[in-house]
Amino acid sequence: MKVVVAGGGIGGLELINNLRGLDVTLVEPRERMVCQALLPEYIVGKVGDDEVSISIPEFCDRHGVNWVRDAVLKVEGNRVITERDEIEFDCLVISIGAKPFVFENTCSLGNLEDAKMCKKAVEDAESVVVIGSGATGVECAFELREMGLNVTLVEYLDRVLPTFNPRVSSYVKKLLEKEGVKVATSCKVIGVNEVVKTNKGDLDCDVAISCAGVIPNTIEGLRREKGGIVVDEYLRARENVFAIGDCALVKVNGKIATKTAFEAEMQARYTAKNLMRIANNESLVKYKIHSSVDRPIAFITLARERAILIYKGIFIPKPMKILYKVKKRVLEEFMKRYKV
Known part of the structure; x- marks a missing residue:
């Protein structure tokens, strides 16, 4: 066949x-x-x-x-x-x-080539605006802040991580702000040129990264x-x-x-x-969804070797160091399968 x-x-x-x-x-x-x-x-x-x-x-x-x-x-x-x-x-x-949905004049993480350009752009930057606060946007914000950059995370909806339950959103927002990330919710990006133009005013930055879905x-x-x-x-x-x-x-x-x-x-x-x-001329078996929109499964990295886990909709925030090690091991094993 x-x-x-x-x-x-x-x-x-x-x-x-x-x-x-x-x-x-x-x-x-x-x-x-x-x-x-x-x-x-x-x-x-x-x-x-x-x-x-x-x-x-x-x-x-x-x-x-x-x-x-x-x-x-x-x-x-x-x-x-x-x-x-x-x-x-x-x-x-x-x-x-x-x-990826990419705003003009921004970097993105759509593929390795895009990520390379993004990596090069942030090397010499002092300030970054991350557009979109899904899992990728949140992870980028934490990583860039740990790198020492001034980071603003912009979200069109009224909370970060909007596809997860509000408890996750609240927890992560507090951690972002504790790390020094500026979080702007209900903030619509209108366009990007020398600044990021939003419905709440202009945001100055050296680099803007699209993580908007x-x-x-x-x-x-x-x-x-x-x-x-x-x-x-x-x-x-x-x-x-x-x-x-x-x-x-x-x-x-x-x-x-x-x-x-x-x-x-x-x-x-x-x-x-x-x-x-x-x-083998056998009957097909119906699919069973493992990670659904209402009961997702996701690890989210929070930099500093920390992670949280959402499992079937249940929020597991601690122990963050161990959760990070678990996520890292999962990803290492995942990549290893394709190289053997």
């Missing part, structure tokens, strides 16, 4: 890691897969290129996978149309991720909504076409999956098992 995987992010590589005995082709334009969860530490120099990224050609060689350095544009029947070619498949898995990538020929490519309870966009990770809108039994690395990993493992079932 020929499987085409569109996208070499966490979902795509984890899927390939769990496939056996199939003819697999990975279509991915970039040479390296990046662990987004490590980028806040990367831009302040705590981790290097090899610690946050994986060589896709080396990964494919180890797994006997054909790597096509290209991008899938469209699905037509049982073939994908790429920028330079057409490839037929028996099953297709789309794992093309999402692109992501926009799911899409492929022509599949139904999509605001949250991504629409899939059923088997993560299928249509017969023999699956979509996983940040590009997919996953709704099962009234729950919506979070767009996190952990959830993408779980979706990838599940889809790999269902592909093996298809190859």
Whole structure:
């Protein structure tokens, strides 16, 4: 059975890691897969290129996978149309991720190249405005403040970490302010040039970093909504076409999956098992969401080797040092899997 995987992010590589005995082709334009969860530490120099990224050609060689350095544009029947070619498949898995929403004249952490530019920009900076206070924005604010920079964290909604419960928001806001980070909530960014223009006035800074969420990538020929490519309870966009990770809108039994690395990993493992079932003419098994919007699972790093954990919606704030070690170990093991 020929499987085409569109996208070499966490979902795509984890899927390939769990496939056996199939003819697999990975279509991915970039040479390296990046662990987004490590980028806040990367831009302040705590981790290097090899610690946050994986060589896709080396990964494919180890797994006997054909790597096509290209991008899938469209699905037509049982073939994908790429920028330079057409490839037929028996099953297709789309794992093309999402692109960050980036304000003009700001840095972002969308990929390794963007993160490198951000790292270079903050090296000579004294003041930084971080736009967006989701997990990535909060982690960047803590890391940059520990680096000694003057940091302002801007949030459009009325509290930081707005997708988590208010107790988490309140706890983290107090820690941010205790560290010396200026927090501006209900603050809408209008534009960025020499200053960050907001509805509450102008903010001076040397560097502005966009952490204001992501926009799911899409492929022509599949139904999509605001949250991504629409899939059923088997993560299928249509017969023999699956979509996983940040590009997919996953709704099962009234729950919506979070767009996190952990959830993408779980979706990838599940889809790999269902592909093996298809190859063996067995029935598919329905997906069960692990990290849902109403009951998320997330580690959030607070610099100084500290972290908090939200597990199925339950807030675990302490012991922060141990939680950081657990998160670090999880990420190290996660990256190690793709390098062996």
